[in-house]
Amino acid sequence: MFPELTYRRGASGLAVPILDGTGLRVQTLAVASQQWGLSAKQIAAEYDLSEAQVNAALAFYAVHQQEIDEAIASEVALESAYNV
Template sequence: MTFDSFNLPPLLQQEAQRCAASLGISLNQFILSAVAEKVGILTEHLDNPVFPELTYRRGASGLAVPILHGTGLRVQTLAIASQQWGLSAGQIAAEYDLSETQVNAALAFYAAHQQEIDQAIALEVALESAYNV
């Protein structure tokens, strides 16, 4: 199976080729993997209609991770910026090139799912500590 007749915008194709090369796979394999991942996410129906600005993506651990649509930024990243670094929504928006509406949506999602996201943050901290020994 090939995707030779599939046209990507040139910049997207270049980025996809770089990603494929860094993974040591062909562009066709990369596209197939990306499509399979996206189809898997869409068929899981993890999105929450209360928070339409957010979606889920499978992280390296295989766990579904809440992110801002179209950005790849994890909600936990913005929660850390707010909770641990003490940044305001405006400061976070400026730091990550987001709108304040996006930041507020992510922080509202965090407030509604704080225990789940705090556990994910703690797990990452523990993993980093284990690897940095």
């Protein structure tokens, strides 16, 4: 369903969805879209991707939003704990 994506084991040992051949996590592109308000075209330019790659990652995010949002929240909490 999402041939542009694959998984890589993260530091936690959990499988993390990434854009195949780039190493870029789907959650990174989701944050760029959702929190930074960047368009697919802007994200593509920022990360040297095609708009098709960005759109595939954002479509994957839409289908898996809850689990990716939980991963983002977990990462933010971990960063906050270490920056106290």
